[in-house]
Amino acid sequence: MSVKNWLWSTHVQDETRARGESIFVRFGVQYLTDAVAWALAIVAAVVFRYDFVVSRVHWVPVLFLCLVVIVLQLLLGWTFGVYRGRFTYGSFEEARAVAYTVVTIALFSSVPVVIFSAQIGVPRSLMLISGFIAYGLMGAVRYLKRMYVTQRMRPDNAQPVLLLGAGFMGSLMVRRMLTDRESEYIPVGFLDDDRSKRNLHLMGVPVLGRFKDIVKVANSTRATALVVCVARADSNLLQRVTTMADSVGLKVKVLPELDDLNDGRTTLKDVRDLSIEDLIGRHPVDTDVASIADYLSNKRILVTGAGGSIGSELCRQIAKFGPAELMMLDRDETGLQQTQLQISGHGLLDSTDVILADIRDADALERIFVARRPEVVFHAAALKHLPMLEQYPDEAWKTNVLGTLNVLRAAMTIGVETFVNISTDKAANPTSILGHSKRAAERLTAWAGKETGHSYLSVRFGNVLGSRGSLLPTFQALIAADKPLTVTHPDATRYFMTIPEACQLVMQAGAIGSPGEVLILDMGKPVRILDIARRMIAQSGKSLEIIYTGLRDGEKLHEELTGVGEAGAHRTHALISHARVLPIDPSRLDRSEWQRRWDDDQAETAIVGIERGSLGGVNR
Template sequence: MQDWRKHRLTGERARPITLILVDGVSWLLAIFAGLMLRFDFSIFRIQVLSTVQVALVVLVSQLIFGYLLWLYRSRYKTGSFDEVKTMVAVVTAVLVPSWFAGLYIGYGHGIPRTALIIAAPIAFSIMGFARYIWRIKHERKLKPGKSATRTLIYGAGYAGEQTVNHLLTDAAADSLPVGFIDDDPRARNRTVRGVKVLGTIEQLREIAAETDARSLMVCIGDADAALLRRVSDLASAAGLKVMVMPTLSQILSGASKISDLREISIEDLIGRVPVRLDAGSIKGYLAGKRVLVTGAGGSIGAELCRQLTKFGVGELIMLDRDETALQDVQISIHGNGLLETRDIVLADIRDPQALASVFAQRRPEVVFHAAALKHVSTLEKYPEEAWKTNVLGTLNVLQAAQAHNIETFVNISTDKAANPTSALGHSKRVAEKLTAFTGANSQMRCISVRFGNVLGSRGSMLPTFNKLIAAGLPLTITHPEATRFFMTIPEACQLVMQAGAIGQSGEVLILDMGEPVKIIDIARRMIAQSGKNIELVYTGLRQGEKLHEELIGTGESNERPYHPKISHARVDVLDPVNLDHDEWFERLRAHSVEVV
């Protein structure tokens, strides 16, 4: 490996002495060619002594300017655009003293004043051609060997080009690009380092057979789940393994590089919703502020805490009643779980006195309220717990925030709150109304953010299915036609922070989660990936469950004035003095779906 790295370094940046010799010979050939062109190819008209004197001035000038401008100090990759720009500067600089030398030495001695002007572009061309040959020679040695997997690249744009450039100059790469796949007609004749666009994704099976490809790399940073499902199905039919690159937001944030390719996952196929953030607007309300996150040990709360640290918050306050969960998020952020730092707060949102004490001591300026109970079936069995946590707990946090002049309050809601049919949905709907009321009757900017299922959260579908598959147990599906919205936790949290920047007080901001996905399709894909013979069992819809979830309730708008992935809606306000426990339970019973 060390020998390969040494070879690669010498290949990318040719030895300075070699470049000096190449450039010197280039100038000598160019001066001779310039004189021959000027003298109509009559070699006898060349004055040898004067020509040698001028040539010495040119060579010394080339050496001096080449050193001063770093051309001969291994700064640039040989044959790169940066080196070419420097060569232009050096040749131009050399031409000035050389022209005056030619004028002084050659005037009346057989050296026309235009000879060096003719010689300069010729010298540059020879230098450039020599470097190109050098680069091609060494890059061929760096090309992956025969053992590398023959790979097609889906996407001939910038990301695809960079991927090909990387793979073809890495002798240790596991993949060898053999062709591009692209659906854009304008890319039909594109070629990168000899790798051509061979057709569209619909022609994948034929192209794979022609090129003997074994894998497909999807090099589209903003590819969503629907596109990846289509590509995955076509690749599977063609017998190809699928690799994907990180999302564009991960690349732009520096969390990942274009070259960080990996095998496609079930999360990519059902929950990938590429997000483009307005980082400036997010920093505008977070940078330098004291930010409190309730439910910081939960899946959404923990990811929010991790992402908030990237936006320069002045102080992060992580509140939860689960000390082990707080330790886990502390480890993920700080690399230790000592639980001794000020950012850890152990408290329960059901305890208004504890919240009042925390707000008085820590004086947060922005609050993300993520603490909640979330399982539909559990709360159908124990609706009183939904009332205590999701309703009264939210009210406690709102009142503590209002009492201490919080600037921005973001309530994390759920798609179950749109046309609710369950205890979870009704409790979160009330939380949205309480948030809207507080925003209308205080100086706080209070908004709710509503979205559907997130992938990978504790107790959610994917981890549950994975455990059942690992144990060889049947996968339980409520209904063969049941659909749900899905999004990865990082993408959901990015949009939550974005919503906090653009939401007006009293609004409910609804995240675009793409198209709903059939749960049965997810189960079948996961079983196919496992290679096991797993049974599917239908249990029927449970009390309070919907066959198809909704994000936008009846009568709510779907306007997107600021961000293409975020809708703005309004809900009725609810004054806390009108909050009635018995009335809520009556409404819950009246609106619950009867399961058959």
């Protein structure tokens, strides 16, 4: 059954239950209607055949034939699913099933009629003519019934909306809106730039113009909102739509993910207001599912930092590919519980899929890896707050540098085939403790890839929207508290990406990366933090002040994705670039030299993992 008919069927069944009808009663009435259609068709056909001279009709064989056909209609209608609730009123699927039933009956009953026509006094063409008439009557009844049900389902007191896009998603949404009495929206027209759709009507809703006609169409229809029904709407399109919609006072609303719509997991209540995440971080991702499945399906997979924002989303997406075992490791038991809730539907924390451990504990990690023997590792555990690590650089060293080394060594001990280290854009030309520590982690991962020859690689990207403690939740909390928003510098820019998009590309990178590489995700254009603050204040409807605090120690005005001197930068995927950093042997790491160099010149983009006795950085 198609998505459209599934949705329609759901509405029809709800309507049936609301009227207190049983499925048996409903389809019993439908069968009786079809039986009457056959009787009328046969009588009409024989009357037409004898030019309305009723006295020439042999009524006994005709009535007997009616009885036989009515019985066959029940048997074959059940066989073809007409009376088993498989199809919806007036759908193409139902029309096809009814056609199969009528044609089979007509052919089956025509054989004795043709052979014994002279003896029983029935015209040989009777069943051919009556078959066409019966099918027409059945179709007409179903069409009228569908029109009646559709009219009953139309929402009352709903706000008029325009739909941008008259394609698959547009047709899906207009059908939902018109067949849900609880819908908050009633569609009054479409906007679509496809010229071939300019005269199109979907369920009676017309295409009223192109997107550039939004002002004229909004004024003529008195619509209050614009629903974006474009499957792959990126941030650039949504920004343009918002600008145009704001000029005519239309609220912009967006749909859930296309996969959720196709699977029927959403309702009209999931149509939501445009968020800041949509405007700055919505990047369509073409995921090569086959290549991802090759290295994830039926494999034992371990994710460190599984209780965090990135780690938990990675676990959720990895679970879709059917791993043999998904091991979620973190030192935060509450975070693990939340992740388990998303994956397993419970947070009992009593199963082996959750592992409570700290990546700083090398011995514990080795025991876990030897006992559980993962084949693929995603290393997302890290400390990430720049100002905090500026105050406590030792913590960055212990977790981001030595913790990563502990995970790498445990993985190398048991021969892990694929190791993906989650890095950050702050590792490119680092100027902060966070950036230097993550740069060191990249170089250690490159060393492991060189030593093992396996796919040990790093993936680097910028800020993720919605992660704990990130920019947007901070701004939202300040707005909720009616406090001023703090921005470091009016010209400061950052790269942004949503968590699901970043995780999709991380998994893709794991499939295409080579040993020792750093894969850099395309984050689009950097966004001014000031613009985000202003837009969020505007969306809140409040009048709040913006305070400039100045750049903090180690903080850049503009982030970078590629470091100076990174060799071999090239692209094999539309949104992923490849580069290389120099590997560093763990035996040459020296914590005191690393700190001394940082203290001497923290503004200079130099080194990530100071080698004993030399600077050894790739940027020197």
